[in-house]
Amino acid sequence: MRISDLLKLSADNLKRRKGRTILTVLGVIIGTCSIVMMMSIGEAITKSNEDMIASMGDLTQITVYNWNDSPDQEPITDKVIAQIQAMENVKVATPIYQSQYLNTIIINGGSSGKYEWNGWVGDSIVGMYREAIDDYGYELIDGRYLNDSDKAFTVIAGEKAAYEFYNPKRQWPHNRVDPYPDENGVVKDPFVDLSKDKLVLKVQPMEENGKAVERTLKVVGTVKEDWNKGYETYAGFIMDMEDLIELEEEYIKVNKIRVTGGKNKERTYNRAVVKVTDMKYVEDVIAAIEEMGYNTSSPTSWLDEMEKQTQTIQLILAGLGSISLLVAAISIANTMTMAIYERRREIGIMKVLGCEIKNIRAMFLMESAGIGFLGGVVGVGISYLLSFVLNHVATSMMGPSYDMNGEIMKTYISIIPVWLAFAGVAFSSFIGMLSGYVPANKAVKISALTAIKND
C-alpha cells in the first residue's frame, strides 16, 4: 500500500468523527502547551542567569587569588604565572598588583595642578605586566598600548578618566564636568586634557607627617569603557606593574617603613587574572589551576552552578507539564479504542479485500500520531502566543529593569527557542503514536469474519 493512500485514509477517518477528534486534539493541545510553557519558563531562567553573569564580568576570564589566609596555600609568584601562561588555551596571565603600603593616589592635572583625581592601586589604578595589557582585551579607542621603549609611568587611561578630575575648591555640582550629553545634546570638554596637560601622580602619606612621593604620568592611549573588565576602563588608569612596585619601594624608603620578610624574598601576588581564548576552555583551565593549589573564581563557574540549579527546576517544571500530556495520551488511547470498536466491521472488510495487517496497524498509528501532531502544532502555536502575552505583561508590570551597563533589559518569563517548538511537536506526535500502539494492535487481531456477520 502506498503511504499517500494510508495517510489519506487516516486523515479521512479523523475528519469523519470531527467532534471527537477535536476534543481529543484539545487534550493534546493543553498537554503540549503545559510542557512547552514549563520548559520555556526554565529557558527564560537560564537566559536571565546568563545575562546576569555576562553583565557581571568577562566569561573568558578567571581570577586566581591567594589572600595568605591559609599557610598551606602556595604563594602566587611570577614563576606560577609563567606556568599558567604556558597552559593550553590561555591567552594571557598576569598579576594585578595590590599594595598594602600605598594609600590614596592623587593625580593633579590642568593648569598648576588645580584639578584632582583620586584612586587606589588594584582598583582604579591597575598595574599588570606591560606586555599583558594588549592581550588582556582592553579595547583601544584612542592612542596605543604600551611598548618596550616607553619610559616609566607611561599609562593608558579609561574612557572617561578625564572627567573624573574635579576642582576641590568648588562645591558640587559645579566642581565637575558631566561626561554625558546635556539636554541640548552637547558634551562639554573635561577640565583636563590628558594628552597635553601635565599630570602628577602623588601617593598620599598614611601618617600625618608622612612624606608624599610624586611621579609624572604620560598618557599614550585611551581604552573603551567595559564593565566586564572593571572600573579602570571607565575612569581609571592602566599601567606597568613595575612602575607601581618602584613607587611602593620609594614610598617605603622615604617614610622608613619596616617591611616584614627579607629583602631578597621572592615577589608574591594576591591576585592574578587569566584570560582564556574561548569560553569552552574555561573549565579545563580552572581545573588545571586548582590542581596547582590555587583558588579561582570566574563568572563561568557561577554559570555552571546556576545552570545545574536551573536544570533541576526545568526538570521539575517539565514533570509537572507532562502530567497533562499523560492525561491527553490516555484520552488518545481511549479515542482510538472506541474508533476501532466502531470500525470493527470495516477492519474485517478490509481484511477480506486483502489489506495486509501491517497496513491496518499503520493506518491506526497514523491516526493517533495525527491527533498528537495536530495537538502539538496548535499547542506550540498557542504557547508562542501565551509566551508573548506573559512577557509583555511581565515587562509592563515590573517596569523596565536595567543591566549593569545601564541598558534597558526586557523581562522574560518565558522563552521558546526553535528547538523547543520542534521538540514539542515531535514529542506530542510520538506520544500520540505510542498511545495508539495498543489499540492498533488490537485492531489487527479483529477477525476477517466480522465482515460477514450480520448484526
Next chain:
Amino acid sequence: MIKVKNLRKVYKVGNEKVVALDNINLEIEKGEFCCIVGTSGSGKSTLLNQLAGLEKPTKGSVVIKGENVSKMNEKKLAVFRQNNIGFIFQSYNLMPTMTAVENVAFPLMFKGVKKAVREKKARAILKEMQLKDRMNHKPTELSGGQQQRVGIARAFVGEPAVIFADEPTGNLDSRTTEQVMDMLMEISEKNNITFVMVTHDPELAKKAKRVVTLVDGKIIHDTKQESEGNIDEQKQ
C-alpha cells in the same frame, strides 16, 4: 481450481462440540458457477468461510490454484486475496465515507496501484454495470441494488480467479435479485471467473450450472448441469 478435501469444522459452544462441517469433499473447476444451497444452520456459510480462508478448518484442506489456503498465515493470505480472490457480501459492506468509484478501487489500493490508474479501472467497470451517473455518490445515496452492483464491481476489479459471494441477493427484492443474479452470471462467464455463491433460495440456485446442497454440514446433493435439460446428479 478449488479442491476441498476431508474438510471438517467443529465449533465449541460451551462444553459442547457442534459439528458444522463434516467430511466435505468438493472440486470446483475453473470458470464454474457454483451455488451452495442449504437452510439456515446447514453449514453453507461456514463452508464459504473455509473456502475463502476467513476461518481455519478443524481438519482437512482447501486448495485454491494449487495453494493450500487453510495452511497460510495472515500475511500470505492477505497477498493471496489481493491477487486471486474477490468477495461479495450480503449487506454490501461498502466503505461509508467513500464514493462508488473509491469503493470499487479500494482493493487495488491494497495492491499499491496508483490512484489515477485504479480509479480509471473502477470507472470502466461501473460504466459496464450501468452506474455511470452514480460514480461519485456515497453508499447512502444509492439504492440497495445499486449498492450491491458497486459491491460486485469491487469484487471484479482485481480480475480475481475466484469470487465468493455470501447471499449476494439476500437483502434485495425479487426483481432486483433477478437482475443482479443475471449480471453475476454474465460477467463471470465473460471473464471466465470461478464463482462460488451461497444462498438459502433453491429457486435462485437453479439458475446455476452447479448446485451443491448442504444439510447438517454434509453435502447431500451435487448437481451439475452440463447444458439445458441434461442434469447430472450425484448423491453422496
